[in-house]
Amino acid sequence: MLLTVDHVTRYSYDRPVRAVMQSHRLTPSVFDGQKVRDWTVTVTDGIPGGAFRDGAGDRVQGWTVKGPVSGIEVRVTGTVETLDLAGVLRGHREVVPPEVYLVETAPTAADAALRAVAAAAMGTDGPLAVAHRLAAAVADAIAYRPGATHAHTTAAEALALGEGVCQDHAHALIAAARVAGLPARYVSGYLFADSDGVAHEAAHAWAEIFVAGLGWVGFDPANRCCPDDRYIRLGSGLDAQDAAPIRGIARGTGAESLDVTVAVLALQQ
Known part of the structure; x- marks a missing residue:
């Protein structure tokens, strides 16, 4: 599938700040499931730094915007050719050992309820089957409901609430998988979710679980599937903050507001 992306993030400050420094993970991953045809990232008045x-295996690019800064637009546009690999991250080069992703973080800390989810999914039919049961259990336990949670909601809180968004599904699956002894990580990217070819708000997130003998396998509880050719993978981390496509800091006292729009379209090959 050929997918085009138009992703715009606008930052506004109620009083000018002296400077803004950002770190971007906005370049699609390099693996057998996707090939970049063209890709451009621009930053208003931005000076590119080290990359x-x-x-x-994620490409990281630094940016600096010298002040006074009242607003910034980060725009990502490009075309990616995708291939359905049934969720398997084949051909992705990285050197971090999977065991690193057994580390618990604040958003993925497991409480008694998450430990119960992990315990119920255990079995003797192998780690892949366990991973599928974990993803199904999280999908059953957390209904997709935009606005029900916020950026700092933890996996335990979302599970207790019984509703949330893709970030909450990913965090809960990661937490339960780690309890089950399976390395798991958070993945950020894009999803083409409109089969009619209409632009769709499609910034997305899912989880990857490491399965011995197979490697990293993606699971998207929010859509009850493994990532296929509708997905574009950007980067990964221990949790949402660690895997954020844009991280940064502003030097000054101005309060920041944020507006994000993402459109993903499918093209005829």
């Missing part, structure tokens, strides 16, 4: 590929 590198980190140990998890």
